[in-house]
Amino acid sequence: MQLLLLSNSSSPQGFLTHALPDIRQWAGPAPENASVLFVPYAGVTRTWDEYETLVADALRPTGLAVRSLHREAAPLAAIAGATHIVVGGGNTFALVRQLRQTGQLAAIAERVRSGGARYLGWSAGANLACPRLCTSNDMPIVDPLGFDTLGLVPFQINPHYTEAHPEGHRGETRQQRLREFALLNPGVPVLGLPEGTGVRIDGDSRTLLGDPQTPARWFTGVQAPALLPMGSWKS
Amino acid sequence: MQLLLLSNSSSPQGFLTHALPDIRQWAGPAPENASVLFVPYAGVTRTWDEYETLVADALRPTGLAVRSLHREAAPLAAIAGATHIVVGGGNTFALVRQLRQTGQLAAIAERVRSGGARYLGWSAGANLACPRLCTSNDMPIVDPLGFDTLGLVPFQINPHYTEAHPEGHRGETRQQRLREFALLNPGVPVLGLPEGTGVRIDGDSRTLLGDPQTPARWFTGVQAPALLPMGSWKS
Numbered sequence: 001m002q003l004l005l006l007s008n009s010s011s012p013q014g015f016l017t018h019a020l021p022d023i024r025q026w027a028g029p030a031p032e033n034a035s036v037l038f039v040p041y042a043g044v045t046r047t048w049d050e051y052e053t054l055v056a057d058a059l060r061p062t063g064l065a066v067r068s069l070h071r072e073a074a075p076l077a078a079i080a081g082a083t084h085i086v087v088g089g090g091n092t093f094a095l096v097r098q099l100r101q102t103g104q105l106a107a108i109a110e111r112v113r114s115g116g117a118r119y120l121g122w123s124a125g126a127n128l129a130c131p132r133l134c135t136s137n138d139m140p141i142v143d144p145l146g147f148d149t150l151g152l153v154p155f156q157i158n159p160h161y162t163e164a165h166p167e168g169h170r171g172e173t174r175q176q177r178l179r180e181f182a183l184l185n186p187g188v189p190v191l192g193l194p195e196g197t198g199v200r201i202d203g204d205s206r207t208l209l210g211d212p213q214t215p216a217r218w219f220t221g222v223q224a225p226a227l228l229p230m231g232s233w234k235s
Numbered sequence: 236m237q238l239l240l241l242s243n244s245s246s247p248q249g250f251l252t253h254a255l256p257d258i259r260q261w262a263g264p265a266p267e268n269a270s271v272l273f274v275p276y277a278g279v280t281r282t283w284d285e286y287e288t289l290v291a292d293a294l295r296p297t298g299l300a301v302r303s304l305h306r307e308a309a310p311l312a313a314i315a316g317a318t319h320i321v322v323g324g325g326n327t328f329a330l331v332r333q334l335r336q337t338g339q340l341a342a343i344a345e346r347v348r349s350g351g352a353r354y355l356g357w358s359a360g361a362n363l364a365c366p367r368l369c370t371s372n373d374m375p376i377v378d379p380l381g382f383d384t385l386g387l388v389p390f391q392i393n394p395h396y397t398e399a400h401p402e403g404h405r406g407e408t409r410q411q412r413l414r415e416f417a418l419l420n421p422g423v424p425v426l427g428l429p430e431g432t433g434v435r436i437d438g439d440s441r442t443l444l445g446d447p448q449t450p451a452r453w454f455t456g457v458q459a460p461a462l463l464p465m466g467s468w469k470s
Contacts, residue, residue, distance in 0.1 A: 044415040045457075091415055134376050139412040141369050142419050147378040177374040180279040180326055184377050222280075 001112060002026060003152060003201040005129055006122035007159045007193035007210075009089055016058040018196055019122075022209050024062050026120060026200065027084065032063035037082040037117075039069050039108075041098035042090030042124040044141070051088055059086075069104070079107040082117045089123025089159075092136040096128070096144035109150045119152060123159045126193070130156045134181060135190050137174075153201065155235075156181070161192035161217060179222045189235070192217030192225060199233070206233040236347060237261060238387060238436040240364055241357035242394045242428035242445075244293075244324055251293040253431055254357075257444050259297050261355060261435065262319065267298035272317040272352075274304050274343075276333035277325030277359040279376070286323055294321075304339070314342040317352045324358025324394075327371040331363065331379035344385045354387060358394045361428070365391045370416060370425050372409075388436065390470075391416070396427035396452060414457045424470070427452030427460060434468070441468040 004019075004026040011018040027034065038055050040048040052068035059066055064084065072078040079085070085108060087095070099105035112119045121129055127136045132147045135156040158178060165173050172180070178190055191199065194217075197210030208216050208230045217225035218235065239254075239261040246253040262269060273290050275283040287303035294301055299319065307313040314320070320343060322330070334340035347354045356364055362371045367382045370391040393413060400408050407415070413425055426434065429452075432445030443451050443465045452460035453470065 044418055045411065094415075094419060132378075134374070136375060138407075139369070139416060140371060140375060140382065141412070141416040143367075143382040147375065172373075176280065177376070180329075181374060181376040183279055184329060 001115060001152060001201060001203070002028070002118040003112075003129060004118075004120045004198060005126040005153070005157060005193075005201070006120075006198035007126065007161065008195050009122045011196065014058070015054060016122075019198065020061055022198060022200060023059070023064075023120065026118060027062055027064055028118065034063075034084055035065045035067055036084040036086045036120075037069055037072075037078055038066050039085065039087040039095070039099070039104075039125070041070070042088055042092065042095035044091050044094055046090075051090075055086065055088060075102065075104055076107050079104060079111050080116075082111060085112060085117045085119050087119070087121040087125030087128055089121075089125055091141055092124040092127045092133050092138045093140050093142050093144045095124050096133055096146075096149060097142050099128075100145050105150065109152070112150070112152055122198075126157045126159050126198075129153055131188070132156070134185065135178065156188060156190040157199075158190055158192045158217075161194045175224070178219050178225070182219055182222050186221070190219040190225075191228075192219065197230070206235070207231065208233045236350060236387060236436060236438070237263070237353040238347075238364060239353075239355045239433060240361040240388070240392060240428075240436070241355075241433035242361065242396065243430050244357045246431065249293070250289060251357075254433065255296055257433060257435060258294070258299075258355065261353060262297055262299055263353065269298075269319055270300045270302055271319040271321045271355075272304055272307075272313055273301050274320065274322040274330070274334070274339075274360070276305070277323055277327065277330035279326050279329055281325075286325075290321065290323060310337065310339055311342050314339060314346050315351075317346060320347060320352045320354050322354070322356040322360030322363055324356075324360055326376055327359040327362045327368050327373045328375050328377050328379045330359050331368055331381075331384060332377050334363075335380050340385065344387070347385070347387055357433075361392045361394050361433075364388055366423070367391070369420065370413065391423060391425040392434075393425055393427045396429045410459070413454050413460075417454055417457050421456070425454040425460075426463075427454065432465070441470070442466065443468045 056066035
């Protein structure tokens with residue numbers, strides 16, 4: 001499988017700008033002849049049409065054309081024929097509900113697992129690639145009708161990973177939340193991806209991408225996470 | 236119904252200390268002769284035994300005795316006979332899963348709705364009193380096996396309500412999250428309860444409790460929320 005899973009999309013430079021070199025590498029040869037099938041369903045406050053335009057504009061420098069799944073008359077056929085599937089961030093629960101209700105969740109999993117399509121996702125789109133949606137940071141604004149997701153990787157991802165905590169706030173820190181996950185889900189590791197970072201999976205090879213000053217975190221239990229340096233990653 | 240729904244439990248003064256005057260008022264006459272049935276299932280990093288001790292110690296000044304539901308040999312009978320049900324905070328998903336799997340969710344709803352038991356909940360315990368768990372801030376660490384909850388009040392609560400946002404963090408603000416909820420759940424209002432505040436429901440009367448400097452927020456759609464002053468509340 002060819003996967004690129006990013007913590008986030010926006011950056012001071014612009015939407016997806018920080019990730020364009022990695023997206024070019026992920027896209028493979030001749031991206032100017034390729035078309036991306038974009039999944040906009042995590043978008044809630046922006047419309048799916050607006051989200052398609054935003055992503056098409058952002059990916060234009062790579063040569064990749066973009067078409068949103070919500071405009072396909074035969075979405076399952078579009079998935080079965082896609083070579084590049086891109087899943088945008090937003091609300092993970094809204095994303096999973098829409099994909100499950102339409103049968104598109106299983107279709108995407110099958111297409112990517114078979115090697116037919118490369119997969120790029122950020123934020124909710126990175127959560128979607130994991131076994132379950134359990135390490136999303138999002139508010140559960142709708143019932144996802146089940147917690148299992150694509151299962152493209154054998155670990156969970158926590159996007160927007162941070163150790164910051166607003167002063168005076170008495171809710172849990174991110175580490176506390178992930179320790180609670182570890183307690184109830186023993187044996188399931190979690191990759192914490194700070195803003196601006198990501199993971200590239202190319203067959204059996206895994207590489208962590210981003211600023212060397214912001215290592216990823218690897219939670220394998222209730223103890224404090226290990227720091228994972230950027231670069232080649234052997235877990 | 237007699238309900239007391241609090242944003243949070245911990246305070247600089249100690250566990251539940253800030254809420255003791257309101258808890259005394261909620262407990263009704265002769266609390267020294269009453270026993271609280273405590274629901275500890277939202278606790279994940281603390282054990283249910285530890286949680287029972289913590290709450291028993293915290294409520295001692297009110298005269299209320301505390302017994303945890305997890306130690307009852309016949310939990311459904313214990314719920315059916317309870318006069319005071321107290322649901323602690325922690326992880327809403329873990330709480331709802333345990334209550335649903337055991338049939339205790341429906342039993343608690345019936346007992347409180349019938350007027351047989353008073354209900355106190357903080358954080359996840361306040362979320363539980365709402366129609367659905369959709370406005371929890373918690374990480375979805377386990378599948379709650381459905382999103383409906385007790386439905387004791389006709390609105391949603393967002394506990395630990397804050398407008399703070401860690402600098403450089405590119406996830407959603409709380410207002411953005413609640414606007415997303417409003418977009419996908421039109422007509423369902425949300426009460427944002429800042430730290431230290433709560434709502435007391437005594438039959439048809441509703442009162443907002445807490446520091447007058449920290450008004451509650453009332454979201455009825457995608458626009459900015461209304462500020463609700465502490466004190467008698469007519470919505």
